[in-house]
């Protein structure tokens with residue numbers, strides 16, 4: 303390692319004459335924030351040379367006035383060379399800037415060289431996601447058979463620093479049915495910046511798993527994440543921005559999320575999130591997608607202050623517009639697995655309901671009050687209350703274990719009509735003509751080795767509720783208890799309409815070592831003692847509050 307940093311120093315010295323002038327806007331290590339840009343990017347599909355057309359789009363954004371203040375720009379998953387050409391990616395320890403080391407692009411692909419040059423030119427950190435080729439012989443310890451051409455193909459996040467040097471290379475762990483190779487061992491990748499922030503990176507589907515992102519938080523105290531995605535939104539719980547904001551909130555970290563923009567196949571959703579304060583900027587587009595950069599000043603956790611008032615609101619949140627199924631292709635969760643009940647909303651009438659919905663032993667307590675909204679044709683909105691304790695219904699890819707409680711919108715009274723967007727006709731004639739004046743979910747959650755409980759909401763414009771409108775608490779029942787009381791509700795005097803989902807998403811990942819699950823021997827082996835004192839010390843439930851405390 304010492305040799306590497308030595309080389310870096312030498313390399314910097316040798317190339318000093320070629321260094322571009324450092325931008326005067328660059329955030330420095332002492333500043334209490336940095337400026338980030340996330341790019342929502344519509345990929346070229348029809349062009350004869352998609353990669354060069356995508357590259358031109360990247361360069362235009364990098365050089366745009368909107369990007370001028372940024373320290374770091376994040377581009378989404380596979381929006382540059384998914385249709386080729388693949389590229390080699392230098393090992394970060396070698397501190398290679400393709401722009402300088404391979405200016406004619408003889409070894410690295412041309413787009414990689416161009417982007418390395420662009421990073422130097424504007425003196426910014428750039429994060430891109432590429433289709434990488436790698437020699438199998440680079441990993442001699444991997445016993446798996448290599449492909450005939452001697453190459454592994456990875457989906458890889460590449461980070462350039464302000465000098466165009468590749469300082470990080472992260473290969474995705476949880477593939478979503480892609481025709482790609484996994485790494486022999488999961489690689490936990492982080493990188494440091496000159497503005498004093500260390501980032502972890504992860505991709506897309508990874509957000510539903512413990513490794514790598516949640517693990518980086520608990521084991522390395524990482525507070526800032528780069529997330530590149532081509533997400534396929536699913537109702538009621540997993541639309542893109544809904545998932546991003548919930549994750550950043552639950553972990554209380556900064557998340558820079560850049561999404562591929564292709565709403566007609568279900569992809570969109572980018573944002574910059576500051577933990578418990580929610581989105582500093584977020585966007586969910588419809589129709590044919592767009593190419594745009596969303597910029598925000600991101601407070602650093604090291605200099606954390608109570609609540610910053612000076613934050614920017616959502617980039618495009620001013621003119622909210624309900625999204626219909628003709629403008630966004632939405633997947634639907636397999637809600638038939640849920641225990642659910644129709645909320646008894648009578649036409650033109652206020653109402654209330656206090657009710658437990660249980661999925662076997664797992665019970666969700668709902669406390670709800672609503673009133674009708676003026677202006678509809680009088681047809682009532684439909685909502686269901688649901689509970690589920692089990693594996694997420696996923697074929698062919700990794701599934702995660704969930705314990706969910708939620709209220710979700712339906713276009714009619716049957717369960718089949720829940721978890722979708724209304725058609726544009728239905729949207730016009732019906733809308734969601736009800737406002738919730740009170741909405742609270744209370745649940746007792748068991749501790750587990752690894753778990754993450756998230757406030758999960760989305761409105762009909764596919765953006766979530768801002769944290770200023772809800773209250774969330776997760777409290778251990780007593781110091782020696784393995785159970786947590788979670789309350790998620792609207793703040794007093796907050797009224798919410800246009801709601802699609804209001805839920806607690808309890809992600810238990812692989813459900814290993816969950817309190818109360820399995821035989822008594824298993825419970826003891828997991829460190830749960832049936833008595834007064836706690837033995838378990840590695841549980842996420844214990845570590846997390848501790849880390850949050852430390853970060854103050």
Ligand SMILES: *[C@@H]1O[C@H](CO)[C@@H](O)[C@H](O)[C@H]1NC(C)=O
Nearest residue numbers: 361364365366419420423424
């Ligand atoms: C460098 O950036 C400027 C704008 O910041 C742009 O006009 C110029 O074309 C860029 N040069 C290269 C070689 O990318």
Ligand SMILES: *[C@@H]1O[C@H](CO)[C@@H](O)[C@H](O)[C@H]1NC(C)=O
Nearest residue numbers: 444446447448449454482483
């Ligand atoms: C990588 O993927 C190819 C094609 O699916 C496969 O033939 C090869 O065995 C994989 N390599 C490794 C190391 O798993």
Ligand SMILES: *[C@@H]1O[C@H](CO)[C@@H](O)[C@H](O)[C@H]1NC(C)=O
Nearest residue numbers: 380431457458459472474505
């Ligand atoms: C890069 O994009 C691909 C393509 O969708 C994605 O599967 C992969 O996870 C991304 N890589 C990383 C490291 O996030």
Ligand SMILES: *[C@@H]1O[C@H](CO)[C@@H](O)[C@H](O)[C@H]1NC(C)=O
Nearest residue numbers: 587588589590626628629726
């Ligand atoms: C949404 O769909 C409607 C009906 O098909 C159409 O009139 C409208 O222009 C679309 N909006 C966007 C943003 O694509």
Ligand SMILES: *[C@@H]1O[C@H](CO)[C@@H](O)[C@H](O)[C@H]1NC(C)=O
Nearest residue numbers: 363366367368593594595596
């Ligand atoms: C640049 O910012 C302006 C104002 O926020 C916005 O209207 C425009 O769409 C942005 N352009 C891009 C390419 O993001």
Ligand SMILES: *[C@@H]1O[C@H](CO)[C@@H](O)[C@H](O)[C@H]1NC(C)=O
Nearest residue numbers: 652653654655656670671672
């Ligand atoms: C709840 O609804 C019942 C009728 O179902 C009504 O009598 C009662 O006043 C309502 N309570 C509140 C607090 O609105």
Ligand SMILES: *[C@@H]1O[C@H](CO)[C@@H](O)[C@H](O)[C@H]1NC(C)=O
Nearest residue numbers: 648649650677678679680681
């Ligand atoms: C509800 O209100 C609408 C509009 O005011 C009216 O047309 C409709 O008949 C009412 N429905 C009932 C059941 O009162």
Ligand SMILES: *[C@@H]1O[C@H](CO)[C@@H](O)[C@H](O)[C@H]1NC(C)=O
Nearest residue numbers: 818821822825830831832833
């Ligand atoms: C724990 O102990 C109580 C009585 O002290 C007993 O009722 C219960 O079944 C025990 N549970 C487990 C998981 O051992």
